[in-house]
Amino acid sequence: MKLHWSGEEEDAQAARRAAAERAELATHTSGEPLTIGNEFSEIRVSRVETRNGSRLLIESPKSGQWVALCPLELEAITWQNTTTFSAMIGRPFGPLLEEDDQ
Numbered sequence: 001m002k003l004h005w006s007g008e009e010e011d012a013q014a015a016r017r018a019a020a021e022r023a024e025l026a027t028h029t030s031g032e033p034l035t036i037g038n039e040f041s042e043i044r045v046s047r048v049e050t051r052n053g054s055r056l057l058i059e060s061p062k063s064g065q066w067v068a069l070c071p072l073e074l075e076a077i078t079w080q081n082t083t084t085f086s087a088m089i090g091r092p093f094g095p096l097l098e099e100d101d102q
Contacts, residue, residue: 022066025050025057
């Protein structure tokens, strides 16, 4: 018996698209990746070149999650305070702000 859920195929398609996008980004890595970790987490950071310029590819090998950030998005991190990061850690896979139902 195999369990299925509503939206399973959509989730699988989104995962395949994300994996293909990450693989494409990884082919444009500049230099060696940097791995940073402690007892709670480990991440790998790589500089990747895209048609829109350099981005920082940040990956969590344990969870498989990743994000590619442009310089402006990286700068936006410096505008945050510890409350923002605490909220992000408190809801690791959810949005910081709820989307409007409009």
